[in-house]
Every structure is written in C-alpha cells, then in structure tokens.
Amino acid sequence: xxxxxxxxEQYGQAVSCLPPRFREKAHTLSDSVKESAEEFRxxxxxxxxxxxxxxxxxxxxxxxxxxxxxNTVLEIATGSSVHTAQSSIKEGFVTVSGGHRIGxxxxxxxxxxxxxxxxxxxxxxxxxxxxxxxxxxxxCEAIKKNxxxxxxxxxSPPGCGKTTVLRDLVRRLSDEGYxxxxxxxxxxxxxxxxxxPQFDVGRCTDVIDGTGKSHAAMMMLRSMTPDIIALDEITHxxxxxxxxxICNCGTKIIATAHGEGLSSLSERxxxxxxxxxxxxxxxxxxxxxxxxxxxxxxxx
Amino acid sequence: xxxxxxxxxxxxxxxxxxxxxxxxxxxxxxxxxxxxRALGIMRSEIGxxxxxxxxxxxxxxxxxPSPIDAFFKQCFDEMKKKTDIPFGLIWTKNISHAEYLKLRxxxxxxxxxxxxxxxxxxxxxxxxxxxxxxxxxxxxYLSAEKDKTRLGKLYAKLGLICGIAVVIVFI
Numbered sequence: 001x002x003x004x005x006x007x008x009e010q011y012g013q014a015v016s017c018l019p020p021r022f023r024e025k026a027h028t029l030s031d032s033v034k035e036s037a038e039e040f041r042x043x044x045x046x047x048x049x050x051x052x053x054x055x056x057x058x059x060x061x062x063x064x065x066x067x068x069x070x071n072t073v074l075e076i077a078t079g080s081s082v083h084t085a086q087s088s089i090k091e092g093f094v095t096v097s098g099g100h101r102i103g104x105x106x107x108x109x110x111x112x113x114x115x116x117x118x119x120x121x122x123x124x125x126x127x128x129x130x131x132x133x134x135x136x137x138x139x140c141e142a143i144k145k146n147x148x149x150x151x152x153x154x155x156s157p158p159g160c161g162k163t164t165v166l167r168d169l170v171r172r173l174s175d176e177g178y179x180x181x182x183x184x185x186x187x188x189x190x191x192x193x194x195x196x197p198q199f200d201v202g203r204c205t206d207v208i209d210g211t212g213k214s215h216a217a218m219m220m221l222r223s224m225t226p227d228i229i230a231l232d233e234i235t236h237x238x239x240x241x242x243x244x245x246i247c248n249c250g251t252k253i254i255a256t257a258h259g260e261g262l263s264s265l266s267e268r269x270x271x272x273x274x275x276x277x278x279x280x281x282x283x284x285x286x287x288x289x290x291x292x293x294x295x296x297x298x299x300x
Numbered sequence: 301x302x303x304x305x306x307x308x309x310x311x312x313x314x315x316x317x318x319x320x321x322x323x324x325x326x327x328x329x330x331x332x333x334x335x336x337r338a339l340g341i342m343r344s345e346i347g348x349x350x351x352x353x354x355x356x357x358x359x360x361x362x363x364x365p366s367p368i369d370a371f372f373k374q375c376f377d378e379m380k381k382k383t384d385i386p387f388g389l390i391w392t393k394n395i396s397h398a399e400y401l402k403l404r405x406x407x408x409x410x411x412x413x414x415x416x417x418x419x420x421x422x423x424x425x426x427x428x429x430x431x432x433x434x435x436x437x438x439x440x441y442l443s444a445e446k447d448k449t450r451l452g453k454l455y456a457k458l459g460l461i462c463g464i465a466v467v468i469v470f471i
Contacts, residue, residue: 016384071420072386080379080387080419081352083426117422 013098014128019069025059043123053291070121077102099129099191131199136168142297143282150281154256160286162256174202181226183216184209214242228252311463318459322452328402329444334368336437343430353419354379391415410436
C-alpha cells in the first residue's frame with residue numbers, strides 16, 4: 001500500500017520549490033492529483049503545469065512563468081546558494097531535500113572544459129520523488145539465481161519508475177541481509193540529508209553520493225565489501241567499465257538504463273558492449289499499459 | 301526655582317537631541333565600514349570556499365562587531381525558519397527594518413541590490429556584484445566619515461545653542 005501521508009508530504013516538498021506565487025494554487029489541487037502527480041513543469045512565458053501520467057495540465061493561475069521565477073526555483077532548490085551546486089548545474093539538474101530532481105533547460109554557457117552553467121533558464125521540471133514500498137514486490141525472488149540475487153538490469157523509458165523500483169529493490173534485499181552499496185550520483189535513491197537517508201533504503205545499505213556513479217561504485221567496492229552494488233542509469237563508458245570490474249570481483253550489480261526494451265538497448269553501442277560481456281543474468285522491463293505501471297522480469 | 305529647572309530641562313533636552321544626531325552619524329559611518337569589511341569576507345567565502353549562504357550568514361553574525369552582527373544573525377535565523385523563501389526577500393526585509401544601522405536610503409538601496417544577487421547566481425557573478433557593492437560602500441563610508449567629522453560636533457553644539465536660545469526666548 002502506498003503511504004498517502006508520505007505522498008502528500010513529498011508533494012508538499014516539491015511544491016515548496018515552486019515560486020511563492022504559484023504555491024497556493026498547487027496546494028489547492030485535488031487529492032488524487034497530489035497523490036499521482038509526477039512533476040511540475042515551468043516554461044518561460046507559459047503557465048506552470050503539473051504532469052500526471054502522460055498528461056500535463058496547466059495550473060489555473062493568472063500569471064505566466066517569468067525568468068525571475070525560474071531563477072527563484074533554482075535559488076530555493078540550492079538553499080539560496082546556487083554557487084555551491086555549480087557542478088550539478090553543469091550536468092543540468094539539482095537534487096533537493098527529499099530526493100526531488102530539478103531539471104534545468106536554457107542557454108548553456110560553454111567554457112574551455114565543457115558546459116560551465118546556464119546563462120538564461122528557459123524551463124525547469126520539478127520531478128517529485130516517491131517512495132513506493134510495493135514497487136518491487138515479487139521482484140526479489142524473480143532475480144535470484146541459486147538462492148542469491150543475480151546481476152540485474154532494470155530497463156524502461158523515462159518516467160516509468162526505474163529509480164523507484166531500484167530503491168525498493170535495494171530496500172528489500174538490504175532488509176534480507178545483503179550488504180548493498182548504492183552509488184547515488186544524483187542523490188535520488190537515498191536522498192541523504194546531513195548523512196541521513198530521507199528514503200528507507202534498508203538496514204544493510206551504504207550510500208555514496210555527490211560523485212560520479214562509476215567512481216562511487218569503485219570506492220565502495222574497495223572499502224565496503226558489498227554483496228551488491230546498485231547504480232542508477234548507465235550513461236557512460238566509464239559506467240560500463242566499472243560494472244565489468246565489479247562483476248570480476250564477484251560482487252553483484254543492479255543497474256538501470258533508459259530504453260523502450262531490451263531490443264532497443266542492444267542497438268546502442270554502449271549497451272551492446274554490456275550485452276557482449278554477458279554480465280546481466282536478469283532484466284526487468286518497466287512499462288505503462290493504459291496508465292498503469294507494469295513490469296516483466298526475464299532471464300537473460 | 302521652577303523656571304531654572306524648566307530652563308535646565310530645555311537646554312538638556314535640546315543638547316541630547318544634538319548629541320543623538322551626532323551619534324547617528326558615527327553609527328552610520330561604522331555600519332558602512334563594517335559592511336565593507338563583511339562583504340570582503342563574503343567575497344572570499346563565496347569565491348574561494350563556495351560556502352553556503354546560511355553558513356556564511358552565521359559566520360558573519362559571529363565574527364562581525366555590533367551593530368551589523370545583529371543584521372546577519374536575523375538573516376541566518378530567517379533562512380533557517382523559512383527555507384522556501386528566496387534569500388533576496390529576507391535580506392531586503394532585514395535591510396529595510398534595520399533602523400539601528402542608521403543607513404541612508406541610497407546606502408540601503410546599494411545593499412538591497414546586492415541581496416538580489418547573493419545566492420541566486422554563480423560564484424563569479426556574485427563576486428562581481430560584491431566588488432561593486434564594496435566600492436560603493438567604501439565611497440559612502442568616506443562620505444559618512446566626512447559628515448561625522450564636519451557635522452558631529454556641530455550637531456551637539458547646535459543642540460546646546462538651540463536649547464539656550466529657546467530658554468532666552470521664553471524668559
């Protein structure tokens with residue numbers, strides 16, 4: 001069962017990232033919207049919108065979003081310390097207390113060593129992080145090989161709950177007694193604040209955040225003797241290298257990847273390399289069917 | 301006898317008013333000087349150590365002398381209480397209500413303009429804004445010092461003279 005109190009609290013946290021003049025309207029939305037809202041979208045010159053499922057609905061407010069509003073979102077998200085979040089802003093997002101992710105769009109400032117930030121923000125998305133303690137129900141047993149979890153890849157298109165499923169899978173396996181190390185690059189899985197995870201990630205879970213996932217994974221492999229390392233979204237060759245090294249050390253891996261399905265993954269060079277290594281034992285595919293989240297576990 | 305007491309009260313009251321105006325000039329000059337110093341610390345903390353603004357407000361409230369320590373303390377307290385309010389609003393409100401700093405409108409406006417940049421943009425933009433504010437504060441401080449030297453004693457004497465004049469007129 002979803003804990004609706006938690007869902008309202010998480011919704012409230014996300015609303016507090018909105019510019020003050022839009023908050024009241026966001027608070028007056030119906031309970032069903034509050035429970036199922038997935039993100040807020042603010043685009044310059046448009047009214048702010050809330051996304052539920054695949055549908056975006058504009059809030060019934062008089063004013064459109066201004067550039068100042070977008071800067072205010074970023075300021076609130078960084079605790080009025082935008083300068084402390086530059087490395088994350090360069091990557092196009094900021095994670096706020098509660099694990100909510102603020103995605104940024106605008107005119108990029110390019111320096112000699114790559115993107116250095118944004119000059120003019122044009123839109124932001126406030127992705128509402130949710131802990132759903134039934135998200136991975138039944139999956140723990142399905143991904144076991146000879147009684148212990150196998151290497152597992154969770155695949156889905158954006159917005160189908162990869163991170164939510166990964167978090168719940170981590171929690172369940174951790175509570176079974178497996179030592180799990182989470183490389184939480186964007187702070188979305190455990191959403192640590194002052195060292196305390198804001199989400200329940202289980203009793204045997206260790207988390208490193210604030211650095212790249214491949215780096216964090218290798219640090220934990222050396223220092224925490226994990227049974228399983230969990231990392232969200234394989235996006236880079238160095239992630240693949242880290243996964244290869246982790247598996248060679250006998251530690252299991254649970255990772256997520258963007259994709260419509262396994263067949264679409266194999267068309268991409270990064271994943272083809274992983275596929276060629278035959279590392280993963282199981283794949284969990286997440287998808288929506290008539291607005292309802294579904295999953296399929298298959299043995300590879 | 302009553303006339304003498306009344307005369308003393310009038311002279312004393314007018315002198316206190318004069319001295320108070322003179323003290324205001326001293327406080328204003330001191331506030332500007334201390335703000336200039338505090339902004340220098342702010343610049344290096346934001347630019348070199350990327351210190352979060354709440355931590356910076358706390359630090360400045362601890363190391364700054366009176367009267368500006370109270371200002372930074374108020375900013376820190378409100379940041380802790382109202383985490384979803386932009387810092388610029390907190391800063392502006394506290395500058396607007398800081399009569400104890402004895403700042404003139406133009407001086408307050410310079411600080412308010414700075415508050416709209418602090419914590420809102422990258423470190424480089426903030427450093428540029430702080431540099432500009434420091435230059436303004438320094439020139440305002442020099443002007444405040446001149447006012448203090450030129451007018452400080454004058455106000456106190458003027459108060460005394462006005463008091464005596466009023467007494468003479470009444471007698």
